[in-house]
Amino acid sequence: MGFKFNNDRIYDIIAIGRACIDLNAAEYNRPMEETMTFSKYVGGSPANIAIGCSKLGLKVGFIGKIPDDQHGNFIKKYMADAGINTSNMVIDKEGHKAGLTFTEIKSPEECSILMYREKAADLYLNPSEVHEEYIKQAKVLLVSGTALAQSPSREAAIKAVGLARKNDVKVIFELDYRPYTWKSKEETAVYYSLIAEQADIVIGTRDEYDTMENLEEGMGENQKSVNFLFKHRPGLLVIKHGVEGSYAYTRAGDVFRGHAYKSRVLKTFGAGDSYASALLYALIRGKDIETALKFGSASAAIVVSKHSSSEAMPTVDEIEQLISENEKK
């Protein structure tokens, strides 16, 4: 059993949200105080998912705001080269900068990040820069939770969801919770609930569902989350439990479980974005939900073994090979 999309559309998926810069320490397994060199990549959850989807062969568009500087130019060129339509990536004219993420890989288990998100250009996307003509050309609108963290990006994302619903574009809400951009947990819960209730598919970790429900971490239960959201619009809910795998719930009452694949882990960054891109690829290509969960897990297992989150996104062949290797065992 799969999930139905409106097929007479130009784009398989249009993502809205941030496209930023990752600066990954070139030296592994040591604290950042001792690293001297950083490698530059495009980063940010919806950009990574867009790149992942494009690499898998989907037709992808992006709505976002990038700075009018060298980092902005790099982001746009990289995404265009990855095959993404960048016609709705707006150049900021008010001096905002690209968000930055410095990553530190002390050990596979101990990774941390240092974020520069103050006045990040992506948070200044205006609702007037979100166009119905563009959104209505998509099967799917992917909304990243971080796009809701501050105004005016928040209003731009809410407007995009309204336009998607009006034009029968499926809304995928990737919770993508990053605490540092939000004022309070209460505020996050208000907007996460608001958008989740209007989405068709919601994807997040159990902790992110807890945040949406304004619960302490670890206090939520999948069944309660499912009961609540199925009173509203969603048709498919994906809840991720880390190494224990993930669960997919359908409105029809089916429950599917996906298992994590083993991998030689270099770092944990990028797992969620690669998971989402391969899961969406599979759903959009009409595969059933069980297969989609396998695609997500396989893609995540590949990316955590490599240095970047965007550049490392796998091909369909790589994913299928990993799945088939694991099924032989």
Add this chain to the structure above:
Amino acid sequence: MGFKFNNDRIYDIIAIGRACIDLNAAEYNRPMEETMTFSKYVGGSPANIAIGCSKLGLKVGFIGKIPDDQHGNFIKKYMADAGINTSNMVIDKEGHKAGLTFTEIKSPEECSILMYREKAADLYLNPSEVHEEYIKQAKVLLVSGTALAQSPSREAAIKAVGLARKNDVKVIFELDYRPYTWKSKEETAVYYSLIAEQADIVIGTRDEYDTMENLEEGMGENQKSVNFLFKHRPGLLVIKHGVEGSYAYTRAGDVFRGHAYKSRVLKTFGAGDSYASALLYALIRGKDIETALKFGSASAAIVVSKHSSSEAMPTVDEIEQLISENEKK
């Protein structure tokens, strides 16, 4: 034909939003530069409506934030004396002040206001200060559009609407558009649409509906507004056209027209709030929609002939007398 409410509730209506101070020039028919004395009243659309409803005999509660100073004390005492439950009026502890409105009455046709809304306490109501236990005790939650203008009041109002829906409390959305508190028309349109789609009854002027639809003033049409909103939750829409009267549309397809009553106009302030309070009174008391429109018009006609917007709110007897006098003619 009327409108159904959940009757096993303690409060007829709980309003959420601002309660402020009006400073009305004591001297009429001259520019404010020449006035030397101001009379102090409680003001702010939802406070006025709450006072109006209470004076008509409804059981009323209020959710809002007031300053920790003499103006805040005055507001709370005045509303309590008017019979309103003030247990959920929170005292601001961060130094915010009461919003102020200086009014100038140059002539009945030429009234203007001078607003102090910078860091007004009401805009600092937090979502954590909105309690489900309180809201679920009401038949009706009245949300004022201005409560959506800034964070965190915006999130508090969105949360209140969510709690109302969860607990089968009817949501009345009074558009109450005040441009000076909003960053842009686009931003207003995003939140007005969002809440209107989730409300049971929407009340506003034609211009306010235009604002919600992100149209130039005068470009909107009632039928289009009605077609759009009846795809969502609303069951009753009231659109006001000033001296030409008002229209009420039901989901069932009925259209009712209300006519404005003649009055010796002193000033135009307060007309909308008195209209809303009497209309809501009539609906909650089970009167049919035609009667409710008459109540609204009669109440407005009385208030515009007096000096204040809150203190001047009429009784049921006064309203019924005005209606019956007009029907004799």
Add this chain to the structure above:
Amino acid sequence: MGFKFNNDRIYDIIAIGRACIDLNAAEYNRPMEETMTFSKYVGGSPANIAIGCSKLGLKVGFIGKIPDDQHGNFIKKYMADAGINTSNMVIDKEGHKAGLTFTEIKSPEECSILMYREKAADLYLNPSEVHEEYIKQAKVLLVSGTALAQSPSREAAIKAVGLARKNDVKVIFELDYRPYTWKSKEETAVYYSLIAEQADIVIGTRDEYDTMENLEEGMGENQKSVNFLFKHRPGLLVIKHGVEGSYAYTRAGDVFRGHAYKSRVLKTFGAGDSYASALLYALIRGKDIETALKFGSASAAIVVSKHSSSEAMPTVDEIEQLISENEKK
């Protein structure tokens, strides 16, 4: 012995800083929660001093910023009618409002105020709006401490002091400390010291000198203050001790004491501004320091017995009469 000014100048005194609105409760001897009517006056320390000086017959100019609304129009007209040159009172074009002071007179001993200073227009005076051509026409530049509280008014005031020194205009620094406009006591101390060191005459209460010296209230000593400031530019220091009178110190080593006059006190507001205006009048008219201290005390005694701070400013005759009545005793 008096104080020398440069006499070939058009203006006796140009004041820089705020001109605002006072709203004085019309009803005395009760808490503001119970007052219903407010009378409107021009207020703000440098505006009051300018009005006081003009009423005493000095030629006065004013540098400040007022809002583009009815309150701004009122302020400008009132000051012009009081004989003040308003050519350098700039109209704010960014929507800032007039500062407001609601006064409450519970009893002569218990007066309090409720301030609206958020984004007050006076604090938005730009350095580019301070003109050398104007300042060089004055004998005296009066700088109010509150003008230093926020940027860009702070930079405008610092620029004015530099231009005054360059053009041999005496700088009078009235400390006028209002805690609510400052971020911290440390910040106040930095700018108060900076300007006091460059001023010719400094006037303030003992508490205000303590603030300048970053001391706890009551920890300062006049002799230490005097020793410190006479290492820099000042030639005359006036330190006020409330009902115990005031002291004037000269660089030459003279000390003069002024005594407070008895008065039927209605409220304490306005005492400092009326004191400063009459003291400055006397010094500019060439009277000796002892006489100037008497003028200050007499003017203060008259204003505290009346309802306003600006409108109540006395004439020379009233002051001289009060002094002569007291000397007879």
Add this chain to the structure above:
Amino acid sequence: MGFKFNNDRIYDIIAIGRACIDLNAAEYNRPMEETMTFSKYVGGSPANIAIGCSKLGLKVGFIGKIPDDQHGNFIKKYMADAGINTSNMVIDKEGHKAGLTFTEIKSPEECSILMYREKAADLYLNPSEVHEEYIKQAKVLLVSGTALAQSPSREAAIKAVGLARKNDVKVIFELDYRPYTWKSKEETAVYYSLIAEQADIVIGTRDEYDTMENLEEGMGENQKSVNFLFKHRPGLLVIKHGVEGSYAYTRAGDVFRGHAYKSRVLKTFGAGDSYASALLYALIRGKDIETALKFGSASAAIVVSKHSSSEAMPTVDEIEQLISENEKK
């Protein structure tokens, strides 16, 4: 002829201001869009000067604020390892980040930078974090112009200058003008004048002097600048004219000219900081002004031929060798 310092002090020089992170593109001679790797260095004018002075053998202290993260730790450790006393480098506890400078070297003539200065930790140094006990232990306080750009760092720097003057510590003001941190040119001119008038030595480019005098670039004249500042406290003024060399003016009326040394230029960054550190070293070590100008020029010539601004700071031997090589010619 040299310049006299108070010699019974522990520190030769204490610098106040920013210590940040430089991220220099590892690949030269190409646009940043095409560079993939960045090398990390400590940067920021006063930090560079402090490192330069320490490497030359001076005893150096530093007053500044650094973030509570990996970048902050790196900065502090690097400076301590360079021999600088870091006891007055305060750890920010409010989440501010290290300023970042990405550098791009397209060609020796075409270098550009991309700054992250939004809420940079150094700009949050509080006046209460500047201690008289520390400053009075120094011969010289070096103030960087950028420290004046925003509050509260601005007040911290003004306070430091006041304490230096009180304790007979010579104040060196390095104009170090960076437009992106200032609100307006007028604002810069106000604070630059204020501090320059109170400094003992002022160092800057001709363009920076123009900024201080609120002139269009290129409109200033050295003689006018000199005439104005010698009416106040300064005893020595250094004005740099790029490849045409620099001029030093003394209050006694002497004028000295320094010449730029030829160098294989890799990039232009760091020239000013290396110039200042070597000039100050020479003056503090009692060398005459002509020699000090040579030291400055030689140090600059060495740094522009290397990749970083801090790590590349030369030793005394390297400087003396370059001078002697040039004098042989």
